[in-house]
Structures are given as C-alpha cells and as structure tokens.
Amino acid sequence: MGSWEKSLADPYKVGQADTTYFAHTSPMETPAASTSTSVSQPINPGEMAKFVERVNRLSIGKSQNIRKGEPWFEDGNIVLITTREDSTAFRVHRGVLSRQSEIFNDMFQMPQSLTDVTATYEGCLVVNMHDLPSELSNLIKALYDGPTFSNNHPNGFFYLAGILRLATKYFIEHLRQSCIQYLRQTWPSTLKGHDDMVELALSSPTVNDLTFPYVHPLHVLNLARENNVNSIIPSALYFLSLYSLSGILHADHPKLLLEHPSKPSSMLSPSDVMLYSLMYQHRLQIMENFIREFCESRATQPKCGAPGMSLCRKGFTKLVSQLYRSCYLRTGPLHFILQAIHKINHGGVVCEFCSLEFFQSAERLRQEIWDELPTVAQLPPWNRLD
Numbered sequence: 001m002g003s004w005e006k007s008l009a010d011p012y013k014v015g016q017a018d019t020t021y022f023a024h025t026s027p028m029e030t031p032a033a034s035t036s037t038s039v040s041q042p043i044n045p046g047e048m049a050k051f052v053e054r055v056n057r058l059s060i061g062k063s064q065n066i067r068k069g070e071p072w073f074e075d076g077n078i079v080l081i082t083t084r085e086d087s088t089a090f091r092v093h094r095g096v097l098s099r100q101s102e103i104f105n106d107m108f109q110m111p112q113s114l115t116d117v118t119a120t121y122e123g124c125l126v127v128n129m130h131d132l133p134s135e136l137s138n139l140i141k142a143l144y145d146g147p148t149f150s151n152n153h154p155n156g157f158f159y160l161a162g163i164l165r166l167a168t169k170y171f172i173e174h175l176r177q178s179c180i181q182y183l184r185q186t187w188p189s190t191l192k193g194h195d196d197m198v199e200l201a202l203s204s205p206t207v208n209d210l211t212f213p214y215v216h217p218l219h220v221l222n223l224a225r226e227n228n229v230n231s232i233i234p235s236a237l238y239f240l241s242l243y244s245l246s247g248i249l250h251a252d253h254p255k256l257l258l259e260h261p262s263k264p265s266s267m268l269s270p271s272d273v274m275l276y277s278l279m280y281q282h283r284l285q286i287m288e289n290f291i292r293e294f295c296e297s298r299a300t301q302p303k304c305g306a307p308g309m310s311l312c313r314k315g316f317t318k319l320v321s322q323l324y325r326s327c328y329l330r331t332g333p334l335h336f337i338l339q340a341i342h343k344i345n346h347g348g349v350v351c352e353f354c355s356l357e358f359f360q361s362a363e364r365l366r367q368e369i370w371d372e373l374p375t376v377a378q379l380p381p382w383n384r385l386d
Contacts (some may be wrong), residue, residue, distance in 0.1 A: 058089055060121045071144065078108060079126045080136065083177060085261075088133035089142055091124065100143055102223055103170040131169075132261050135162035142197040149182045152260050153207055161223050162262035168227045172286040178231055178386065186213045187239075187380050188218055189234040192333070194235070198335050209254065215254035219250060221272065222264040231386040234373035237272075241279040242330045249277070275377055282376050286333040286369055291323050294365065295340070304353040315349030337366050 016095035066081060076091035098105035107127060119126040129136055142163055143149075150156035161317045164179035166172075173220050189193050197213070200322060204212035217240040224232050240248070247253055256266045268276065294326040299320055323340060344358045374381055 001074050011119075026244060028156055029194040058121070060089065060119060060126055069133060071137070071140055077124055079121045079124045080129045080140075081126060082129050082131055082133045082136055084130060084132055086133060087384075088137070089121075090136065091121075094125075097140075100169045100174075101172045105307075119303055125153065131166060132162065134261055135166055138162055139142065139166040139170075140171075144173070147175065147178055149214060151182075152204075154210065154214045154255070155260065157213075157219070158262040161219075161264060164223065164227050165262070165358060176227075178203050178233065183203075183220075183229070189235065189324070191367055191384065194334055194370065195338065204361075214255070215258075216253060217243075218256065218265075218266060218268060219264045222267075222269075223226065225269070225272075230379055234377045234382075234385075237275055237279045237377050238283070238373055240276060241283050242332060243330075245273070245280070245367075268298070272304070279373075281375050282372075283333055284329070286288075287327055287331060287336065290337055290340075290365070291320060291327065292334065294362070295320050295323060298358065302354050303357045304351050309351075312350040314353045315336040315347070315354075318342055318349060319343055334369060337362050337369075353354070 021386070034310045042160055057300055058068055058083065060079065060214040065087075067086055069082075069090045072089075072091045073093065076093050078097075079095040080090045080092060082088045098108055101229055108125070123297060131139075138147075138159060139162070147160075149160055160179050160182060164176060166184075167179060184193065186197055188197055201212040207214055217236045221233060221236040221240060224230070224236060250273070251257075251266045295316060299313055299316035302309045302316065304312055319340060322343065323336075326339075327336070341359055341362050345355055350358070371382065374385060379385060
C-alpha cells in the first residue's frame with residue numbers, strides 16, 4: 001500500500017531462539033543415556049501466516065470467521081463489524097467515537113436489529129457498519145491519532161477519499177474540513193495555489209509512470225460531487241478540460257484504470273459532460289483572445305509610444321510567433337500566460353515601460369480568468385464556495 005499507511009507490528013514475533021523445535025529427552029533420561037539426536041526444523045513462513053490469520057478470526061453471535069481488524073483495543077467497550085466485503089471487527093471505545101460524531105452517538109444508543117440485540121462480544125455491544133473495512137479502519141485511526149495525508153502516491157488520494165467519504169457520512173466536521181483543506185493544496189481555490197501546484201507538477205518525479213498529482217481530475221471531480229465539496233470543482237473541471245472528451249468517455253487513461261476500493265467513479269455524469277464542454281470551449285477562447293487581441297495589439301502598437309518603439313514591435317511580434325507555435329489543445333491558459341510574462345520580462349526584447357505594462361496587464365488578466373472559473377462551472381464565486 002501507499003506510504004500514508006502505518007506499518008503494523010507483527011503481534012507474533014519469533015525470536016531467534018524460537019525458530020528451532022527441540023527433541024527433548026524423557027525426564028527419566030540423562031543426556032548421556034539418550035539415544036535421540038537433536039533435530040532442528042525452521043518454521044515455515046507460510047504456515048506462520050496461516051496461523052496468525054486463524055488467530056485473528058473471530059466468532060461473534062451467529063457470525064463466524066470475522067477478521068479482527070486494526071485498530072483493536074483490548075480495553076475497548078464496543079465492537080464495530082463491517083458488512084461489506086470481508087467482515088471485519090474493530091474493538092474501540094464508545095466514548096471516543098461518540099464525542100466526535102453525533103451520528104455515532106445516536107447509533108450506539110439505538111437498539112440494533114432483532115438479530116443483533118443479543119450479539120455481544122466479551123460484554124461489548126456489537127454494531128453492524130455498512131462501510132468498507134479499509135475505509136472504516138482508516139477513519140478510526142484518524143479519530144484516535146489524526147489523519148496521515150500525503151500526495152506523493154495515488155494511494156494517498158484514495159486514503160483521503162475514504163476518510164472524506166465517512167467523515168461526511170458520519171458528520172465528523174473537523175475531519176471533513178481537514179480532508180478539504182488538504183485537497184485544496186493540489187486542487188486550489190486561489191491563483192497562487194494554482195501556480196504552486198503547476199510548479200510542483202513540473203518538478204515532481206513520476207510514480208509508476210504517472211505524473212503528479214498522480215490521480216485523474218475526473219476522480220477528484222466525482223469525489224467532490226459525492227461529498228458536496230464545491231470549492232474544488234472549478235479547479236478539477238479546469239484541469240479536466242485539458243483532456244479530450246473521447247478519452248474521458250472511454251475511461252482508458254492509466255490514472256482511471258488504477259484499482260483501489262476507495263476509488264471514486266471513473267464515469268463523467270451527463271450534467272458534468274455539459275460543464276466540461278463549457279470549460280473546454282472557455283479555455284480555448286481564452287487562448288485565442290490572449291494571442292490575437294492581447295499580444296498582437298501590442299505588436300501593432302506598443303504601449304510605450306516612444307520614437308524607438310520598433311524594438312518593442314519586434315519583441316511582441318516574436319512573442320506572438322512563439323505563442324502560436326507552442327499553443328496546443330491541451331495547453332492550460334493560466335500557465336501559458338505566465339510563460340509569456342517570463343519571456344517578455346527576462347528576454348530584454350522590449351523596453352522597460354512595455355515590459356512592466358505587459359506584466360501588470362497579463363497578471364490582471366490571469367486573475368480575471370481565475371475568478372471566472374466558478375461561473376463557468378455554474379457555481380457561486382470563490383468566496384462563497386464552502
């Protein structure tokens with residue numbers, strides 16, 4: 001699994017002195033009189049694993065072969081059992097969970113179904129949970145120890161997705177907000193956050209041939225829809241618009257083919273197909289307007305108006321030519337405009353006045369583009385999201 005998971009100590013450690021079975025002599029025999037010889041036999045790792053697996057299986061009420069999950073506190077006073085996939089039990093403290101979730105508090109006070117009324121384990125109330133074992137395990141650990149988010153591997157996103165899903169379901173607001181704040185570091189709500197994310201993507205190594213942020217924006221969009229996290233939807237749609245619609249609908253991108261129990265849907269909903277199309281056309285229109293109107297107008301008539309402005313004309317004409325050659329359907333306009341600013345400011349191809357004016361005007365344009373994204377996504381302005 002990913003680096004976000006804590007490795008668990010094997011509760012059945014075998015010391016060096018325990019790796020050998022000894023043939024013992026009868027109490028009536030002395031070593032000298034014994035005719036048996038000492039036989040050493042290493043423990044088979046596979047057999048040990050099977051033994052540990054058998055020990056970690058429980059019988060609770062009418063349910064058999066339930067896996068003992070992590071965490072499992074011997075002094076816990078309530079047992080949660082998942083009913084999805086491999087039934088897994090977690091022995092935890094009722095008070096710890098109840099004080100952090102009103103839903104948990106109410107669940108633990110309500111009678112269970114008739115088949116579960118008498119179900120107890122060592123005096124502990126048993127509660128059925130309709131959640132994935134891995135997600136419930138991570139949620140409980142996060143409630144006890146805090147979450148361990150990371151964005152250096154696809155599993156880091158899926159870990160967060162599982163916690164966000166259950167924190168939303170059980171109304172654990174502080175944990176839900178922790179998930180949202182961490183998501184915003186990669187799928188930002190500010191222009192500076194966008195620039196920082198792109199720079200990190202350009203400098204980060206690939207992981208299993210996947211580029212940063214290692215997950216597909218479609219998964220991010222669907223996670224946001226599923227859990228009503230509107231603040232990351234404009235950013236997710238913007239980056240999703242860099243992908244072709246046919247590729248999205250075929251769902252054959254390597255990032256969409258990743259397997260994980262907490263993976264959001266890889267299907268684009270009909271309503272989001274429309275929003276994707278609007279964002280895609282909006283992005284291409286921005287690119288065209290920036291090159292033809294914003295830059296070409298300065299190539300024709302530089303803002304300095306100085307007698308020697310032929311230098312600035314040549315500089316902007318060269319920039320326009322470079323922009324046309326480097327513009328593709330998958331080009332993101334916000335970073336594209338930033339690159340144009342760098343070319344003008346550090347290229348020495350225009351006068352100081354034109355360089356400063358271009359920088360200020362282009363930055364205002366970038367901010368306007370960013371501020372418009374929620375509107376394109378048919379959402380309120382940034383400051384009213386979440």
